[in-house]
Amino acid sequence: MKLIKLDAIDSTNDFLKELLTNNNPENFTVITAEAQTKGKGQMGSVWVSENGKNLTMSILVKDFLFDINQIYNLNISVAVAIVTVLQTYNIPKLSIKWPNDIMSDNKKVGGILIENVIKGATKIDSIIGIGLNVNQVNFDGLPKASSLSLMANATFDKDELLEKIVEEIKLNISKLEANKSQELWIKYTDLLFKKGAPMPFENASEKRFMGIIQGVSKIGQLELLLEDDTVKTYGIKEIQMLY
Incomplete structure (x- = not known):
């Protein structure tokens, strides 16, 4: 992988999108920043991170x-990859x-935002933003x-975490390319917060209203x-869990 380390940037995802538009970066190019002024979360939310303490990468x-x-x-490949690394x-x-x-007990320790650039009928480039x-x-x-440090009462090497997460994502993508997505879906479903x-x-x-998580489509x-024993599906903008 090609790694570009930045001291400060508005958003690593935006930086990588601009790089993709104006250059031809190699596959699995990684951007990290010690400080992010406009880190992104799901649905336009802001990801807030203390400078130098966390892993912000695209x-x-x-x-x-x-x-x-x-x-x-x-999405499931990335989420499963991160949890697999953290389990070690x-x-x-x-x-x-x-x-x-990404949750530890009832605390959020990380988040993922994937932005896709469609390049015609058959090609899609993806920018995977991770905040940990x-x-x-x-x-x-x-x-x-919360953080890994608080949840495990330890201090962690961010560079080591980064390398392990990228390698695990590569491994999971190779599984998808080998038509082994079902293996990842089983892991993802088993790991769902508050499932059942x-x-x-x-x-x-x-x-x-009350509901019991069965899985993800x-x-x-x-x-x-x-409560009426029916199973209904919801998109990300339609509901939120109260916990």
Whole structure:
């Protein structure tokens, strides 16, 4: 992989998109930044990170996805890769909160944002943005956030984590290319946060209801068993879990 380290940038995803537009970066080019002024989360939210303490990175995956209907395969590959690496560091109670938050117990320690650039009918370039709280210990005003350091009572080498995560993502992508996506889907489903437990949700109209997570559809919609014993699917903008 080609690694570009930056001291500060508005967004590693935006930097990599511009690089992709104006140059021809090699596959699995990685951008990291010690400080990010406009880090991105899902649905336009802002990812806040203390300078120098965390892992903020973007990875380019070129010409991998050939079918837009399989686009969520990349999401699960990345999420499973991160959890697989963190499991080797004995981070407790790891899970994936749909769609792409990395959880330790009930605390968010990381997030994923994948932006896709469609290049015609058969080619898609993907920019994988990853924010991982590593050695930060102060999360004032963020009661649901934590870090690897706090959860494991240890200090971690960010460069080592980066290399291991990129290698695991490469491995999972090779599985997708070998038509072994089912193996990754099984792991992803098993790792779903609060799967099988009755949980409160809120829809876009702020109406609250109970549901039990059954899984995630192939296009990334959450599958919920409702109180009337029906199973309904929801997109990312349609509901949020209350926990």
